[in-house]
Every structure is written in C-alpha cells, then in structure tokens.
Amino acid sequence: MPGPLSQRLLSGKLCLQLLPRAAYSARDPAIGQTLGVTLERQQGVHAIESDRRVDFDTWPGVLAYTPAGVEVFSESPVGGEYLLARWSEPLADEPRSLFTHRVQLGGHAQALALGREVRRLLLDPQPDQFALDECALAFAGLPIVDKPQRQAPHAFSRVLEQIAEQFDQPLTLAQLAATSGQTELRLLRDFTRVIGLTPHAYLVEVRVQAARRLIERSSLPLAAIAQDSGFAHQSHMGSAFRKLLGMTPSQYRSRF
CATH class of the missing domain: 2.60.120.280 (Regulatory protein AraC)
Structure with missing residues (x-):
C-alpha cells in the first residue's frame, strides 16, 4: 500500500x-x-x-x-x-x-x-x-454482516465513468439518468443505495479529489484549479473543501 x-x-x-x-x-x-x-x-x-x-x-x-x-x-x-x-x-x-x-x-x-x-x-x-x-x-465498531456483496448494475459503471471523465463539466442528473437508462428518480434512489452517496455528493467528492491533486502537484492559482476541477468558482470550491476536509484550499496548499 x-x-x-x-x-x-x-x-x-x-x-x-x-x-x-x-x-x-x-x-x-x-x-x-x-x-x-x-x-x-x-x-x-x-x-x-x-x-x-x-x-x-x-x-x-x-x-x-x-x-x-x-x-x-x-x-x-x-x-x-x-x-x-x-x-x-x-x-x-x-x-x-x-x-x-x-x-x-x-x-x-x-x-x-x-x-x-x-x-x-x-x-x-x-x-x-x-x-x-x-x-x-x-x-x-461497525457491525459486520457476512452476506453476499450486492452487485451494482453495469449502468452505474457507465455513470461513474461519465463522472470520472466529465467532472469538470456542468453535469446534470438528467444527463446521468440518460447514461444509465433510468429515470432521474430511479437513478437517485438506486445510486444512493448502492454507493452510499447521492449522485451530486459523489460528483462533488470527485471534484474535490481532483482539486486536491492539482493543489498538491502544481502551482496553478486556486481560481484556475477551481475551474479545471468543475467548480463554478473559487468560493464554491472553498465551500466544498471546508465541508469535506475542514479547511480552505489555501490552508490545504500550505499543509500539502
């Protein structure tokens, strides 16, 4: 590891x-x-x-x-x-x-x-x-139940791949639903059940991860990193960092 x-x-x-x-x-x-x-x-x-x-x-x-x-x-x-x-x-x-x-x-x-x-x-x-x-x-201390692992539908693989490839674009639930071949409500319910996050929360997580890597490996301005990571603006990225990581992007850059 x-x-x-x-x-x-x-x-x-x-x-x-x-x-x-x-x-x-x-x-x-x-x-x-x-x-x-x-x-x-x-x-x-x-x-x-x-x-x-x-x-x-x-x-x-x-x-x-x-x-x-x-x-x-x-x-x-x-x-x-x-x-x-x-x-x-x-x-x-x-x-x-x-x-x-x-x-x-x-x-x-x-x-x-x-x-x-x-x-x-x-x-x-x-x-x-x-x-x-x-x-x-x-x-x-989480309880562990020995049961067959739930198999995720292949449609979700296509959704995850779409998010991985297009996280820097303004994706919508309708676009993801079209990729999965499901209605928006069905995708929201099933995706959340299988992944443990809503599609939007997962998209924000992917964007934060992308921004973290850019901050760690480049000297790009934070505004440019926000744009390259799919955030609407730098303050939007800052809100996501504070919620998920407990620090601002500039604090993250200082630490890493």
Missing part, C-alpha cells in the same frame, strides 16, 4: 491510516484485524487467502473486514484514497472475531460517512482528539 497521508495510534490499540491515491503493490499478512472503506473508486488485481489473482473494481462506500491471519495481496496502477483501521487487541466483545475469511459490504453509507469524517479529522494539523477517538472507534 502507498504510504499514509496521515496516521494516528489511538489508546495504544487502534491504528488509523489514510492511504492516498497512488500506484501500489503490497502484501498484507494481516497480523491483526483490519477494517477499511474506499473513499474513491479503485481498480486493480488482488489475491485473498491464495495466490490466485483476480481483477477488482471497488466503488466508494465498500466496507471490507479482514480477520487476523488472512493474507491479502493487492495491486493497482492508480489506487484510490482509502481509510484503514488496524488493531490486534480486542476493542470489545466482537462477534466478528468468529470470521475466518474476508467480508465485503457495498453501499455502506454509515461507513462512508464515518470514513469521510475521520479523513477530515486526520487531515487537520490540530485535530480534536476526543472527536477523532469517538469517530474512529465508531468506525472500528
């Missing part, structure tokens, strides 16, 4: 890592338990509990629990932002300790919301430790 953007050790037991969007190839022996949630779509190959590599396409909002002793190899040419919690000592009475295999749940709105809040706190140079402890423990 790529190196963490930020990492915290809470109460000597729980380690949190915010992994950035970056190419990686790694084997995790999973000495302890891990729980992760995808904050960005991620594609690549992985091998779980074997040497058989299979393609994966993980959407935002996928919660993955790996018990101790389950080895996971994963490789991606691009990666995607990912929140990972790891612990070796029991945090509480955990029924999940009975699991002997990796479990994945898609469209986990609660996990995605907690993951985004933990990200905001981890990126803060002076985070509220009390709030971070509570949020991290709430994330690590």
